[in-house]
Amino acid sequence: MTTTGRRPFSKVLVANRGEIACRIMRSCRIMGLPTVAVHSDVDKTAMHVSMADEAISLGGKSPGESYLQIDKIIAAAQESHADAIHPGYGFLSENPNFADAVAKAGAAFIGPSGKAIRKLGDKTSARALAIACEVPTIPGSTGTVDDVRIAQEAAHQVGYPVLLKAAAGGGGKGMRIVQRPEEMNSAFRAAHSEAVTAFGDGRLYVEKYLDHPRHVEIQVLADSYGNVVYLGERECSIQRRHQKVIEESPSPVVSPELRTTMGEAAVRIVRAAEYENAATVEFIVDSSRTFRFLEVNTRLQVEHAVTEMVTGLDLVREQILISGGQRLTLTQETLYSNGHAVECRVCAEDPAQNFIPSTGRLDSFRLPSGPFIRVDSGFQVGDEISVYYDSLLAKIIAWAPTREQAVARLRQALQEFRCVGIRTNVAFCLWVLDHPSFLSGDFDTRFVTDHSTEYGRPVVPKLLADATALTAALMIATVQSQPKRVRQQSNNERTWLNLRTDNLR
Incomplete structure (x- = not known):
């Protein structure tokens, strides 16, 4: 864990809603940190609003009118005198412009810098960095594909079937499987439109579609003093619509040797990006137990709790302390999973x-x-x-x-x-x-x-x-x-x- 010392901030604004906002506020309470909730008109009576010490309305109903409004959130932080903002997951959590705006306003962004998000949160940039770190990757386009013609050329080089994926986000949004060339037009339009709606960024890239892989990810923590550790893996292969449903740690198929190899690969990528705070490096693992880099999530994951349960760590607390300039005292040798x-x-x-x-x-x-x-x-x-x-x-x-x-x-x-x-x-x-x-x-x-x-009449x-x-x-x-x-x-x-x-x- 990080060293304790004084409270790193005086007040934390949580720029999110639902379970993750409540979860972050609980850690803040334990640390003695007052919290500020923001909310849309729909959420004015939500649990996270009542849990916080203060609450400020962002107005509107949809995310685009509220939780995605950078200027409104910065204004709420200034009005409440919050000196730190935790983005949670989703919404603006992987938006480098938001991280930059928070820093410019004189507050701390509880997460990585905008520069680090651009290196790793952008899928094509992260892929290039993984290749430079000699981490195996999935075959795909070398950059984004700006139109259908370029996407078709990239798919031809990679070989069908392929995945069209949003460069600026994840969670299954802006993603389409393309089995054959004649499907590319409609898939491109749908993926582009969905990416714009979800992330405000319609850029796409092409990746080879692997039919029966496992999805295994490595949790990483990094401080501003060059210390980087991995906290084991999470198995996330039970998914619907490319979104996880059941996660576990450790993975049933990851051996101690494979865990070490994947963990060290994740650390190399994070260190190369000069990254600070919590990150998750995602991999695909095939039936021969060969792994390939998938992407990096530059935020706290929905499923972070399974890592907390087997390590005994509070990852939100670690995030707050790292953003407050404190040093990790964890070492790879002292970490263990129980x-x-x-x-x-x-x-x-x-x-x-x-x-x-x-x-x-x-x-x-x-x-x-x-x-x-x-x-x-x-x-x-x-x-x-x-x-x-x-x-x-x-x-x-x-x-x-x-x-x-x-x-x-x-x-x-x-x-x-x-x-x-x-x-x-x-x-x-x-x-x-x-x-x-x-x-x-x-x-x-x-x-x-x-x-x-088989599902329909479950026992x-x-x-x-x-x-x-x-x-x-x-x-x-x-x-x-x-x-x-x-x-x-x-x-x-x-x-x-x-x-x-x-x-x-």
């Missing part, structure tokens, strides 16, 4: 309808608890799940000495979860946890696609079946008593994908 942690992202969506998002009011919302169970959430009974923001309701994490025990504890926690008023993916997560391929560790990023026909414990029946009965009663509101909810669901920013990979 036991196994598994996380499920509970989302407001319907897996039976291709994971279409679900909107509505949380008429009942009960989170699980128990030995070695952690729940990160930013919602409470009565909250409205709107069309404007991502579908993540909660992260439920279980720790145990072994993977088998951790999965069993997570399964029990999910069975205790209660949510009435919207649909969730809890039954789907339970189905994954019970699947023979998941239990054996024999899965990859194609798991959901390859096994989609679930009687406790969950009873709860599901009760939920269905309550929802039917709601439909009968409030037909107007339910009709509006249906309309909202149809417009969800046009408004939301699920860039939380």
Whole structure:
């Protein structure tokens, strides 16, 4: 961990919402740091607003009117006299212009510098740096592709199938699989449009599409004194629409030797970028256990909690102290991982309808608890799940000495979860946890696609079946008593994908 010393800042503004805003505020409270919340009009009664010591409205409903407005957030920091801003994940967290604006305003950005984000947050720049560091990469274009013709030329050189990917972001946004040349036109337009909406940057690049890889990432911490350490890996291969659903640490397939090799590669990349703060270096691992560089996330990851559970570290605290100029006292030799942690992202969506998002009011919302169970959430009974923001309701994490025990504890926690008023993916997560391929560790990023026909009538414990029946009965009663509101909810669901920013990979 970093050295303690005095408080690095006097007040921290959290430029985010939902569970990550609440999670950051908890660490600030432990450190004795007052916090400032910002919020849109939709979020004026949200949990993160009530948790903060102060709250300032940004106005508007959509992210583009609120949480993506750099000038409004800087003004809120100045009004509240906050001397540090934590961006969380998503929104402006990987925007170098935001990091620069915070520094120019005289506050500390709890994350890397704008210069470092440009080196690593931009996917094409990060790829070039990885090649320079002699880290294996996935074949792809040497830079961005400015139009369909250039994209077709790059795809021809790489060989179909390929991925079109947003250069400025992640989380599955601005990404399209192109199986053959005739699909390029429509895929390019769709990826470009989505990237502009999600990140304000439509630049794309081409990468070879690998059919059955595993997604394994390395957590890194770096301070301003040249100290860089890696904190082990996270297995993130269970995904839907290129977005993670279940994560765990350690990976079932990463040997100590492979962990060291991947960790050292991640450190080389981060060190070469003169990077400071928390970063995640993502890799693809094939069936022969050969790894290739994928990208770098220059922010705190959604799934950072599984690393915290096996290392005993508070990564938000480490971020704050590093940004406050303090030195890492952790060394690679003293770091160790204890036991196994598994996380499920509970989302407001319907897996039976291709994971279409679900909107509505949380008429009942009960989170699980128990030995070695952690729940990160930013919602409470009565909250409205709107069309404007991502579908993540909660992260439920279980720790145990072994993977088998951790999965069993997570399964029990999910069975205790209660949510009435919207649909969730809890039954789907339970189905994954019970699947023979998941239990054996024999899965990859194609798991959901390859096994989609098997999902539909999952075998679930009687406790969950009873709860599901009760939920269905309550929802039917709601439909009968409030037909107007339910009709509006249906309309909202149809417009969800046009408004939301699920860039939380």
